[in-house]
Amino acid sequence: MTTLDLGQPRSIHIVAVGGAGMSGIATLLAESGHRVTGSDQSGSDSLDRLSALGVATWIGHDAAHVGDVDAVAVSTAVADDNPEVVEARRRGLPILRRIDILPSLAAVRPLLSVSGTHGKTTTTSMLTVAMRAAGEDVSYLIGAAVPVLGGAAAHRSGRFLVLEADESDGSFLSGPRAGAIVTNVEPDHLEYWGGFDALNAAFVQFLEGTEGPRVACADDPGSATLARRVTGCVTYGQAQDATYRMADLTLGPDGSTFALHGPGGAVEVRLAVPGAHNATNAAGALALLAETGLDPAAGAAGLATYTGVARRFERRGEADGVTVVDDYAHLPTEVRAALAAGRSGGWGRVVAVFQPHRYSRTAELWASFADAFGDADVLVVTDIYGAGETPRPGVSGKLIVDAVLDLHPWRRLAWMPTLDDVAAYLAGELRPGDLCMTIGAGDVTTLGPDLIEALAARGRQ
Helix, strand or coil: CCCCCCCCCCEEEEECCCCHHHHHHHHHHHHCCCEEEEEECCCCHHHHHHHHCCCEEEECCCHHHCCCCCEEEECCCCCCCCHHHHHHHHCCCCEECHHHHHHHHHHHCCEEEEECCCCHHHHHHHHHHHHHHCCCCCEEEEEEEEHHHCEEEECCCCCCEEEECCCCCCHHHCCCEEEEEECCCCCCCHHHHCCHHHHHHHHHHHHHCCCCCEEEECCCHHHHHHHHHCCCEEEEECCCCCCEEEEEEEEECCEEEEEEEECCEEEEEEECCCCHHHHHHHHHHHHHHHHCCCCHHHHHHHHCCCCCCCCCCEEEEEECCEEEEEECCCCHHHHHHHHHHHHCCCCCEEEEEECCECHHHHHHHHHHHCCCCCCCCEEEECCCECCCCCCCCCCCCHHHHHHHHHHCCCCCEEECCCHHHHHHHHHHHCCCCEEEEEECCCHHHHHHHHHHHHHHHHHHC
16 A cells, blocks of 8 residues: 655645545645645536635646646546556656545544445534534545535544545545444445455454444444444444433434433434434434543534535425435435435325446345335336446346335336436326435436426426
8 A cells, every 4th residue: 555644745636636535635635735736527516616725627637737746646436547647657656546545644633434334424424513513623524515514525623534434445444543433334345345244344343443432333233243343332323222322312304303321421412404314323423422522412512503415315496396305325224214214204205216326236235125115105216327337237227126016016116217217207296295305326316406397397387
């Protein structure tokens, strides 16, 4: 692994700087005093924000963009024959990927790492908001924009860097880690790990290699097992034996309330985001906050201002009496939690559009989706969003359709491979009082605005 001493000013060029991960790293580097340049294939809001920070950016890739720099950083999507990578190699410059950069950042500011198969983004953003409210002005690097924080990354004066720690490429093992949370452990990214046992072993290493507090969810079987295996691990959730136990959980259309009982007493928590899963994420954030010595009541007060993360039960609008919400959920447990949040909102019907994500993931998990859509009155399943993967013979969204109907033959379900088909179908299906949820990690997110426009036009007729 190649690392870079960031204890002194450096000059770093970033290839594909507009992506969610690398733009956040560029922000941290620029705000902490390093000279950053970057390039990407096309313009974006991310490039505009980086330019406002003084980052010189180019659209398109060219060897000439690699100036007098100490290192070149690249995202995992950048090919070895990219002209800027070729130029860096020709000049003998260090070529860093995200897994190389994170230890360099952690050496300057120890990490509070949040990992798990799902819930990472929300829990990381909640931890950041809560810790800042409790007086610790943490830096943060999150996988999506957080409106209440003003972005996805920032360099601040506090002791820690709060990190959404990604297990998909092993980078969650980066350290030093001054604290860690595991939200859950389920089979995912097995094409990288080679099997579920290897993934579990990596999570054990993640917690055991953390120098400070180790926190795991007691309500998830995978993380609860992990907590029992790791010495000194505290837990959170609704389980009776949780170190930080949730009680009196009340769910509503716009949020939830609960009491969190911990070693130091109980605090009342009020959230402005719906769903039991979000309440559990908040409990995890407050547990780690308390374990670092901060006041959980102050952290809870901060969470009352939290309004969510882009693409996590994000309200896209309302037209002709129909509310449209977009959610990034793409694993069975995530889908189940998102739909439960929708069901708790008091709408007449919940109409769900699910776009499976990646051929590898669908091949591994399609049968597990059979029971994931119980809170949907009407379900539409599209074909797979490949995310750059090569299609696999026999692997399509129809696998999920068959799994659902085999177990629930009377489920109202439509198989519509393309989003254009979905938009036309929903324009006739949706009625006032409905909640329509577009669910998945791919381009299903683009459906919401088009659907709102179509519904508005319908309402004017």
